[in-house]
Amino acid sequence: MAGSNGGRVGGRVKQGRGQGGEAGGGARRGQRGGQAGSQGGQGGGQSGGGQRGGSGRARPGRGAQQGRGAQAEHTAKPGQPRQGRGRPPRDEARNAAYDLMRAVDERDAYANLLMPTLLRQRRIGGRDAALATELAYGTLRGLGTYDEVIAACSDRPPEKVDPPLLDAVRLGVHQLLSTRIPPHAAVSATIDLVRLRVGPGPSKYANAVLRKVAGRTLEQWLEIVAPPREEDPTGNLAVTYSHPRWIVTALRDAVGGDLDETAALLEADNERPRVALVARPGRATVAELVDAGAEPAAYSPYAAYLPEGDPGSLAAVGEARAAVQDEASQLVALALTRVPLDHDTTWLDMCAGPGGKAGLLDAVATERGARLLGADLQYHRARLVWGTTREAKVITADGTRPAWRPGAFDRVMLDAPCTGLGALRRRPEARWRRDPRSIPELTALQRRLLDSALEAVRPGGVVAYVTCSPHLAETRAVVEDVRDRAEVLDARAFLPEVPGLGDGPYAQFWPHRHGTDAMFLALLRRP
């Protein structure tokens, strides 16, 4: 996985110095309405991930106190005889975490999609599954910080270390600095892993580095490896909160330059998102989800949070009457439906796959006697929309080359392809994979799609321009270009239940303020 962002997951992540979604819920054809699971890039919470450190700062991936049980079961402590014929029992959790990291590096695997498969295939469950997930996700999130620490403890810079060895050492550093696994156990388990998976020679390197790392806490290391905040605030935040530098800059710009708020946002990116559900109106109710163990949400009238368990096991989710969907994703769709119109029968979701927002829009449209058309450029994503909707017509179509008449729609949702910088919580490796060089191409596409959306809506009709990114180039800059052709409505007025959406006229959700993805909404009325 290479990237100009300095963020090769297998190689060195240059943090302080250089520059730096979507789980498909799937109904198969012929199973309309039978889809379960996560969708729309607002997919379900990952297990594992960050917890607050004692300092109040969310470390890159703190957690894994649950690991102690698994640790005790599987790791021979120094000085203890090993079981069997001189070999430790295979440490399933660490091997799975390691294999996941190698797959992310070598095959560009998506961690949150591959991990459940790995665990299932290997029949890893319970505490070992939780430990494997936490170790892999926490290490992937935190490797920007960890690589700086490794650089300080090694005679070789991380980019000169063989990637398989580097990944194993990173796993060890995560255990040492961000979990409650006892240091001797973290070191010896990592050495065993290196011996088994990389070779006996490299285990000496791993041993030497990890023993140095173990000499200090994360806070102490950050004092040493993070540039001072007064001299290089962006570099300081990048190393402290393990984000590529270019993303720190973009997020800092998006929050208006405030360093403390940027830090709070980066901290929130390191925390595990809660699993948000949507009860599709007319098909399920929040009360039904609450009866099944969920808790009502603060903002969306259709949302509830599932504190534990598999969302797919809820009857409403299994029957596609409810689904996993980020609360902001629900609210931007609802805002579009709340703009009053004199004539209101025909709606378009122009970039609908995999169908999170389309599922909600279809349910609201059906209640009102309106009809939704869902379109997506990619056939397989359009098929997923078919599974999340009941009454909508779904087509495969390029939004920039419309398959519909100009002015045919009363409401148009344009949830544009974007960098996804607003959903970094969901994919542990995503921050290292995004490439700032993709931004000009993406913003050009976003502009073409917005032009097309404004042509697709009738005079007096309304377009929602949405991104799951707060990057100013993808949000304000795109919308400012069409201000001479469209009336910009104050989006916040259609979300009266949500505080803190910014100065308007746009609405910007934030993980650190709302507990949602950083979703952007502009509402535009065609004159």
Ligand SMILES: C[S@@+](CC[C@H](N)C(=O)[O-])C[C@H]1O[C@@H](n2cnc3c(N)ncnc32)[C@H](O)[C@@H]1O
């Ligand atoms: C951010 S995702 C949409 C998420 C979706 N609205 C949801 O809530 O589940 C963007 C989608 O745009 C689609 N897309 C990209 N270029 C497109 C184009 N030119 N026309 C139509 N769809 C496009 C992608 O395939 C992707 O499914």
